[in-house]
Amino acid sequence: MSKILITGATGLLGGLVIDFLLQKGIEANEISALARSEEKAKTLKNVNINIKVGDYNDYDSLVAAFKGTEKLLFISGEDLTARLSQHENVVKASKESGVKHVVYTSFQRRNETETSPLGVLAQSHLLTEKWLKESGLNHTILKNNLYMDYIPSFIGDRVLETGTIYLPAGKRKISAGLRTEYAEATANILISEGHENKVYDFTNIEAYSYGDMAKSISEITGKTIQYISPSINEFTQALTHAGVPTESIGVLSGFSVAQEQGDLDVTSTDLKNLLGRNPTTLKTFLKTVYSS
Ligand code: NAP
Secondary structure: OOOEEEOOOOOHHHHHHHHHHHHOOOOHHHEEEEEOOOHHHHHHHHOOOEEEEOOOOOHHHHHHHHOOOOEEEEOOOOOOOOHHHHHHHHHHHHHHOOOOEEEEEEEOOOOOOOOOOOHHHHHHHHHHHHHHHHHOOEEEEEEEOOEHHHHHHHHOOOHHHHOEEEOOOOOOOEOOEOHHHHHHHHHHHHOOOOOOOEEEEEOOOOOEOHHHHHHHHHHHHOOOOEEEOOOHHHHHHHHHHOOOOHHHHHHHHHHHHHHHOOOOOOOOOHHHHHHOOOOOOHHHHHHHHHOO
């Protein structure tokens, strides 16, 4: 019987978790991967991972796929409009199929009210956490801060040309971590005991403002980079004028304003403890991105 089932296994985080499980000595035949089709799971099948075809929108497919699973890594879906019903399906199917323990990738926040600039993203995570708690299932909630991997796209591709980081995040900080380190810590949870009904903050041990990042990039590149924090209206107008799609403006402003309100400035040693070492700092990451 395969013990661990990974949903979102064809995605970046899920794929990394499977790599870490294999590296840490878990046999491929003890790992199952949920995929929306056999075709999408070809690479995983080639390394002898058990493939279970299922879709978050199809409840029966989930019940069938989850049968025999001890630990389920439930990776949140990416479709914000469908996510609520999808997540309800996953929690209910876990219960019906007798999963012993669900590890869920949630999100980092301070503000859990409707006033949060990340409200649209937050609602399905908050409800999923509630459903898991009410289900009676053993569960572990991972409150994932922003993947540090996305910070360069927030800073903008042309930062070295323009010499400017332009985001409405004020002076407040973000405690982002690398996706690969979230994946490694998640794999460590899946292969060890004692994580039932716990909540972990997946954050870095230090946080940075965009002002700090401008300073770091200036030091790394020898070019002066300034940070400008416009009002949200100025920001929206400037990006609309530059032809940036509305959806991208929404993501950039949502995260920036949340940061400006201190929502993402949570530092914790949970990730460090689960990794058994300090997480990669944003300063080190920026060096790898901007030093070439
Ligand atoms: P990703 O590469 O986009 O992977 C998403 C995974 O979810 C894929 O395997 C995808 O399957 C699967 N999926 C989507 N809809 C599904 C459905 N209806 N049924 C079954 N599987 C479905 O994302 P990631 O980078 O691994 O991140 C994992 C999750 O973290 C995302 O889905 C999102 O909820 C969240 N996230 C967090 C951050 C952060 O900064 N913390 C940033 C972005 C996203 P297919 O291969 O079939 O599409």
